[in-house]
Amino acid sequence: MVNTTTITPEPPAELPGLPGRLGDLGARTRVLAGLLAKVRGAGGLVLIAALAALPLYYGITDLVNGYQAGVVAGRPVIHHDLSKLGFNFAEGLSDGAIWALIAIGYTLVYGIIELINFAHGDVFMIGSFTAVGLWGPLGLGLSTSALGVAGGLFVTLLVTMAVTGSLNAGIERVAYRPLRNAPKLAPLITAVGFSFILQNVGLLWRGGSPQSVADLIGAQHKVFTIGGVPILRGYLLAFAVMVPLVIALTWFIGSTRAGKAMRATAQDPEAARLMGINVDSTVSLTFALGGALAGAGGLVYAVYETNVWYFQGFQAGLMAFTAAVMGGIGNVRGAVLGGLIIGVIQSLSDSRIGPEWTEAVVFGYLIAIMVLRPKGLLGEQTREAG
């Protein structure tokens, strides 16, 4: 579809066949639509202001009013500094590293076949389950030595990535490829269908309630402190997995033959096919890469949060999708940036507003992005965007 924004703003004044009341409704909605268009003109700035609002507001209230840092001898200890905010950021950024790993999968797939892969979050969940399931056979437990844990986790990481990569590519083969030429709604619906199927597989695999798993690395242990903010092992793990994978992926897409094929297919599948690129296997490769990253995210999630749940993929998927849209869909750097931002928003909301509202806060931001800057912070890289 062509970008319609240039054509649609002014519908004709009145349809002769409709009664006057409906005509009035039209006039009012036109005013509203005009307002929306004006807001969107400055959308990027408004969005950045909206994103900065939460940390700024809580930073200033911490400094001015102080916050309760603990209780000593029955009296609350009030601090006036930014370390609580720093703690929110540290926690949020490491959560965000997991969302970033998932968001890349959304963004790659959308970039290449313009499909929101709703089942992606559940592939992440299956990744967590696979990783946890591997610990037993590998003999990983609380008594394993540090070196053993490191080696075991590395093997788990590779196997999990292989499993979720193949799973994602398999789903593409079964549920999306037959619908490549169908209306866009069709693969989206099979994606939703697969999301439910995977959730129920997870439900039967590990039951309906969250299960805690062995805290292999002591995820909550403090490693060092920066400016009053404790840096935990879990944080380091999240970044130790995310950063090399993102670098490797960027290199793969930018410098290898297969990566070039991915970029070409994303730009124009027909032309790519004419140039001798096997479009089907390139799409499969894209799904496999996205799935593998989601699997890595699943492992990190299981080790860091020390619990797994069949429903974790649904929420994580929505967080990650919001991240991908926020960064600019189709844009790998954008997905990472968006993931980190969403992580921080989530952490701020968890600690200041209340975890039960976090979902609503994140979705509120999602709607704000859609209204203010649908192409995301770093700009979308899709065929429709040109």
Place this chain on the structure above:
Amino acid sequence: MTALLPAWWSRVLAAALVVFGVLLPFGFGTASGFMNATIIALAFAVMSLGLNIVVGVAGLLDLGYVAFYAIGAYAVGWFGSEFFSRVNVHVLVSPVVSELPGIHLSFLLILVAAAAICAAAGVVIGLPTLRLRGDYIAIVTLAFGEIIGVVAVNGQSISLGGGMTLTAGNLGISAVDEPYIPGIGSFGLLDLRPWYWLIFAILLVALFVNLRIRDSRLGRAWVALREDEVAAVSMGIPLVRTKLLAYAMGAAFGGMSGAFLGTYYTEVNAGQFQFGFSIFILAMVIIGGLGSIWGAVTGGLLLGYINNWLIPDVLNNLPSAFGFSFQLTQVEFGIFGFLLVITMVLRPQGLLPERRRRQELTAAIPAEDSQLSTGPEDAA
């Protein structure tokens, strides 16, 4: 269908279906499980008709339809129970209920209120999606649906003053008034037939409205926007108004059905309003045939029966017969997901496809050079 049979046939068929529908309850026990399933299936069919307007006819993928179920049900919770106990309003209610504190409106008024509130909510949800592409519409509606779900669960902590809160969260607003017809009496849960006739009447109204709109200027405008937005707008179809009317109409039916279900379940519990429900209704529309009115009704009834009768009452212990230790109700969403995938891959047009969409899906018009007229020799 109409081409094969004489023109009066469809009228006879419709009349026969209505008579069959009205007489159906006499064949079953007044409070049997099958009656219960039938009532819920009919309510789902009304929702399916509503969502069909948005997704099927107007082509706007709405993944947050549960929002209207929630709002409709809360209309009952707010205006037909003791929930707002500090306020005393009674309009056309039974003598028993008129003694109780709270807002108590006649069920028909609540039905109208639910439809109106949902239509307004539909417009609010629709506004940010006006300029967005298809998938993004799906995401924004999903986000709204989830936000309304979160507000419903956490509504206990939103104070409206005087000790009253917005919702009762997972505790649920219970003891919702039963519908009351002056001179006849209130509906009871021992005799389900009045409930059946009520929802059957609502379904008939919804069907009538849908059939009339389909052939109206508005209905054709929706289809035109779905098929080609740019072409439709250049032909003078007002994009904003047409799309918003689709959202409002679709939402209104969801609200009416939600209000009915809220009353029928005698409780409005925030736990009901999950994302899965949106997909469940969407599955009805898709399995029935996107854009097809009879398809939406069929899909709604079919999945309604599968969900409320076949899975829990008939097949629930099937897995244990094969040595598995789970019940079929646990994986019902997996089953619906599977049905969605199978339908899309094997029969993307659905069970009773709309004529236009069937052509689109099965006989894809090849946009090739052979179609372009190159000269007089083409005519030969």
